[in-house]
Amino acid sequence: EAQVTQNPRYLITVTGKKLTVTCSQNMNHEYMSWYRQDPGLGLRQIYYSMNVEVTDKGDVPEGYKVSRKEKRNFPLILESPSPNQTSLYFCASSFNREDGYTFGSGTRLTVV
Amino acid sequence: GENVEQHPSTLSVQEGDSAVIKCTYSDSASNYFPWYKQELGKRPQLIIDIRSNVGEKKDQRIAVTLNKTAKHFSLHITETQPEDSAVYFCAASHGGATNKLIFGTGTLLAVQP
Numbered sequence: 235e236a237q238v239t240q241n242p243r244y245l246i247t248v249t250g251k252k253l254t255v256t257c258s259q260n261m262n263h264e265y266m267s268w269y270r271q272d273p274g275l276g277l278r279q280i281y282y283s284m285n286v287e288v289t290d291k292g293d294v295p296e297g298y299k300v301s302r303k304e305k306r307n308f309p310l311i312l313e314s315p316s317p318n319q320t321s322l323y324f325c326a327s328s329f330n331r332e333d334g335y336t337f338g339s340g341t342r343l344t345v346v
Numbered sequence: 347g348e349n350v351e352q353h354p355s356t357l358s359v360q361e362g363d364s365a366v367i368k369c370t371y372s373d374s375a376s377n378y379f380p381w382y383k384q385e386l387g388k389r390p391q392l393i394i395d396i397r398s399n400v401g402e403k404k405d406q407r408i409a410v411t412l413n414k415t416a417k418h419f420s421l422h423i424t425e426t427q428p429e430d431s432a433v434y435f436c437a438a439s440h441g442g443a444t445n446k447l448i449f450g451t452g453t454l455l456a457v458q459p
Contacts, residue, residue, distance in 0.1 A: 267447070276352075276435060276451035277390070292446065293347070324389060334380040334392035335447060 236261045240325050240338035247315055247345055255310045255341050257325030265328045266308040267292070267335060268300065270321040277324065283308055315345040348373040350438050352450025359426050360458050367453045369436035370418040378439035379412060379419045380447070385432045393434075394421070426457045 238259045247253055259266065267282040269292075279292030281300040289300050297319055299311040308327075312319060322342050326335035349372040359365050371379075380395035396403045396410045396419065403410050407426075412419040423430055436450040 269449075274451065277437075277449040279446065279448070282446055290446075293448070334382075334395050337389040337391070339389055 236336070238325055238327050238336050238338035240323075240341050243339060243341060245341060245343050247343070249316055249345055250314050253312050253315060253343075255312075255323060255325075255343070257308045257310065257338060258306050259308075259327040259336070260306065261327065261329065261336070262305065263327035263329050263336075264305070265330065265333075265335075266302065267326045268298070268308070268310045269324045269326065270294065271324060271340075272321050280310070280323075315343075317345045319343065320345050348376060348438055348446075348448040350436060350448050350450045352436050352453060354453060355451065356454045356456070358456045358458060361426060361428060363426055365423045365426050365430070365455055365457075367421045367434055367436070367455070368418060369420070369438075369450050370416075371438040371448075372417065373438070374414075374417065376438040378447075379410070380437050381410060381421050382435045382437065382449075383432045384435065384452075390435060423455075426455075428457050428459050431455055431457045 241256045264285050268280040269277040271277050278294045280298050283289045283302040324340050325338040328335045352369045377398040382390035383393045384390040394408050394410050396412050407424045409422040433452045433454050435452050437447045
């Protein structure tokens, strides 16, 4: 089944403890992206990647890192999480630059 | 950079009525405009999209219109049903060589039976 898989689905962590949210797609998509969703703010792009080893900042990149060492994987790294990073995170991928994204199931992160 | 505004933020209609959601964008280079539906607790899913070389596109009860001159696009849902209740997001591509989609803030559509 073609899909975008994120893990974990839910995560509660403490301020400052490094964490990684994994994202993997099995559709051979070139483009991948991370969004965070907050009430009243819609979906805001954190980082995106056009291909292996090619990444760029979205609108809210502060406090996040990404890597794209393989085409299928695009992990999101929070080196020192803070409470304002409590949010619902979505990974997404698309085949090319003029296709809509397919979203993962989301990761609900709580930083206390 | 690109900015996408979406209205209304909430919309309540009676079953069988039509619903219209409107979005405006700021970057005249934007050339791809998808719409996503997000049901409660689920992921956003693409329901329809339109490209800048087309003025209107239909898929059963859903249609999208694009006015490039005015930089706005709209989602039209006819004969609404309770299962249409969800949050709807519009988005616009930033243009260029990337797939940098900028989303609106969403419209909560409630279809009353």
